[in-house]
Amino acid sequence: MRVTPDEKRFTAIYDACRQHVWAYAVSRAGRQVADEVVSETFAVAWRRLADVPDPALPWLLGVARNVLRDSHRADVRRESFAYEVGRWTARPAGDIAEDVAERLAVLRAMATLPEGDREILILVAWHGLAPRDAAKVVGCSPAALRVRLHRARRRLLRAADTAPGETGQGETGQREKQQGARPGTRPQVGIIGEEMS
Amino acid sequence: MNDVLRTLSEARPDELNPDAPVGHDVRRMELARAMTAGDDTAARGKRRRVRPVWALGLAGAVAAGALVAVTVIPAGTGPAGDPGGGQAVDAKTVLLAAAERADGQPDTVRAYWYRVLVASHTHTVGSAGARYTIVTREREESWMPSEPGVKAWSRHRYLGAKPATEADAEAWRRAGSPRRFEVALPIAPGSKIAKPRTVFEAGAGPVRSVRGTPMVDGNKIYWIGHNVTMREVQSLPADPERLKAELMRWYDGRGTEGGGPARAEMWLYNVAQGLVMELPVRPRVRAAAFRMLAGLPSVKSLGRVRDPRGRAGDAVAVDRKTPGGVVRHRMIIDSSTGTALATENIMLNPKDGKGGPAGRAMSSVVTLTAEWTDSGPR
Numbered sequence: 123m124r125v126t127p128d129e130k131r132f133t134a135i136y137d138a139c140r141q142h143v144w145a146y147a148v149s150r151a152g153r154q155v156a157d158e159v160v161s162e163t164f165a166v167a168w169r170r171l172a173d174v175p176d177p178a179l180p181w182l183l184g185v186a187r188n189v190l191r192d193s194h195r196a197d198v199r200r201e202s203f204a205y206e207v208g209r210w211t212a213r214p215a216g217d218i219a220e221d222v223a224e225r226l227a228v229l230r231a232m233a234t235l236p237e238g239d240r241e242i243l244i245l246v247a248w249h250g251l252a253p254r255d256a257a258k259v260v261g262c263s264p265a266a267l268r269v270r271l272h273r274a275r276r277r278l279l280r281a282a283d284t285a286p287g288e289t290g291q292g293e294t295g296q297r298e299k300q301q302g303a304r305p306g307t308r309p310q311v312g313i314i315g316e317e318m319s
Numbered sequence: 320m321n322d323v324l325r326t327l328s329e330a331r332p333d334e335l336n337p338d339a340p341v342g343h344d345v346r347r348m349e350l351a352r353a354m355t356a357g358d359d360t361a362a363r364g365k366r367r368r369v370r371p372v373w374a375l376g377l378a379g380a381v382a383a384g385a386l387v388a389v390t391v392i393p394a395g396t397g398p399a400g401d402p403g404g405g406q407a408v409d410a411k412t413v414l415l416a417a418a419e420r421a422d423g424q425p426d427t428v429r430a431y432w433y434r435v436l437v438a439s440h441t442h443t444v445g446s447a448g449a450r451y452t453i454v455t456r457e458r459e460e461s462w463m464p465s466e467p468g469v470k471a472w473s474r475h476r477y478l479g480a481k482p483a484t485e486a487d488a489e490a491w492r493r494a495g496s497p498r499r500f501e502v503a504l505p506i507a508p509g510s511k512i513a514k515p516r517t518v519f520e521a522g523a524g525p526v527r528s529v530r531g532t533p534m535v536d537g538n539k540i541y542w543i544g545h546n547v548t549m550r551e552v553q554s555l556p557a558d559p560e561r562l563k564a565e566l567m568r569w570y571d572g573r574g575t576e577g578g579g580p581a582r583a584e585m586w587l588y589n590v591a592q593g594l595v596m597e598l599p600v601r602p603r604v605r606a607a608a609f610r611m612l613a614g615l616p617s618v619k620s621l622g623r624v625r626d627p628r629g630r631a632g633d634a635v636a637v638d639r640k641t642p643g644g645v646v647r648h649r650m651i652i653d654s655s656t657g658t659a660l661a662t663e664n665i666m667l668n669p670k671d672g673k674g675g676p677a678g679r680a681m682s683s684v685v686t687l688t689a690e691w692t693d694s695g696p697r
Contacts, residue, residue, distance in 0.1 A: 148334075
């Protein structure tokens with residue numbers, strides 16, 4: 123009854139990366155799908171353990187990304203993500219501190235961006251990945267990643283600056299359609315699948 | 320909004336913090352699931368909910384919340400009332416008697432270890448001010464091959480959800496008798512991080528069969544503090560001291576279910592409980608596990624009780640402090656055969672009244688059948 127070196131390594135990878143994978147899946151397509159994505163991702167990692175590089179995180183997030191793409195259609199991802207953002211930004215009405223309001227505004231603004239923008243922003247801002255590692259996740263060159271990050275950041279800034287203040291606050295589960303209809307925000311366009319591919 | 324990226328990183332919801340701990344139960348389940356998923360099932364991209372047989376004791380997708388949610392039978396009073404009353408025999412006597420009986424069971428290994436169980440979980444649902452408790456139940460049937468290379472099978476059915484007690488049923492009716500219940504599952508007792516909301520249907524679901532992958536050596540199908548193969552389960556030592564030493568090799572200072580450090584004894588109790596309830600160990604090893612439990616000072620006797628199926632047995636338990644309150648890990652033993660009938664996790668004194676009424680079972684697993692058989696699923 124020994125733990126094999128493979129098991130030991132796999133367990134260490136799991137311990138270091140599991141919450142990242144889960145959080146990534148939640149921030150891409152909502153929590154309804156996150157557990158399944160985690161399961162699937164680590165099943166792949168175990169099966170292909172010899173291929174898993176060190177550090178493993180970019181590779182794992184790349185797998186999770188493929189699992190998401192293969193198992194959930196873009197419109198399903200978008201809808202469950204919209205629901206997720208509704209949860210994040212739901213706050214009781216009333217006075218909130220300015221920095222909190224600013225964060226909520228940025229979250230809502232992010233939700234209006236195309237999925238490709240969102241993904242890169244999340245990898246960098248929430249997972250702390252260097253552009254080089256984020257590039258591995260999405261499968262492009264580091265140079266291309268930097269350009270895409272730059273553009274995504276600019277679009278986020280624009281969306282946050284033009285987003286209406288407190289409308290929709292406290293309401294969960296709003297569809298992106300409705301968000302798109304709000305004045306000043308970018309309309310939701312059906313290019314999400316394409317951008318991701 | 321000068322640096323929008325910085326604001327964005329500050330805006331990350333707390334629950335997505337990658338440094339948040341993973342519930343030990345979730346960890347155990349996911350690791351085992353990953354390492355038992357075969358080539359033909361992994362990464363196919365379809366929606367798939369394969370539950371490895373080792374996870375049976377955890378029962379279900381809700382396993383993550385198992386410790387927080389619970390059975391609904393107040394401690395010590397089964398649905399039919401507890402039999403016997405009388406003076407409780409001490410735990411040591413109960414466990415040694417069980418060991419004696421287990422020792423006498425035939426030591427025959429057949430083609431499959433066949434096990435049928437019903438697991439239940441309680442959940443608090445409803446809106447603020449009108450909360451009530453429901454119980455969900457699931458039935459699992461599994462055939463684990465004794466030989467490597469043979470497929471494992473399991474059959475699973477969600478049996479539905481219903482209000483736990485008459486008072487809960489009243490609250491449920493006031494709420495409009497909903498047929499679906501939405502539950503947010505905390506990761507661990509006392510944890511602020513809620514897992515994905517899960518919806519339970521009132522009605523039973525279809526029977527789902529899972530044909531597993533071939534069991535080759537190296538495939539871990541059971542868990543005794545770490546994942547083990549059928550062969551490893553079969554070759555556990557039959558001496559209580561050696562068994563204890565073997566199990567303790569995997570003790571890492573934590574509890575099996577998260578929620579902070581647990582004493583080694585608590586850990587040993589939980590692992591041994593799983594071993595006698597679930598695992599196809601040789602009868603002498605089961606006897607050794609009972610003897611080992613008899614030697615643990617914190618195991619107490621609770622006297623004659625009924626299990627959630629109404630079967631009479633002798634209860635032993637260990638109480639454990641968790642952030643959510645004291646949880647009693649209770650096991651009901653049929654001392655006449657040396658088998659474990661059921662295990663329950665009971666919330667003795669929920670903190671902040673969050674875990675529901677005191678004495679409520681949060682979860683239970685009842686073994687209906689656990690035996691070697693030559694016939695596979697029909």
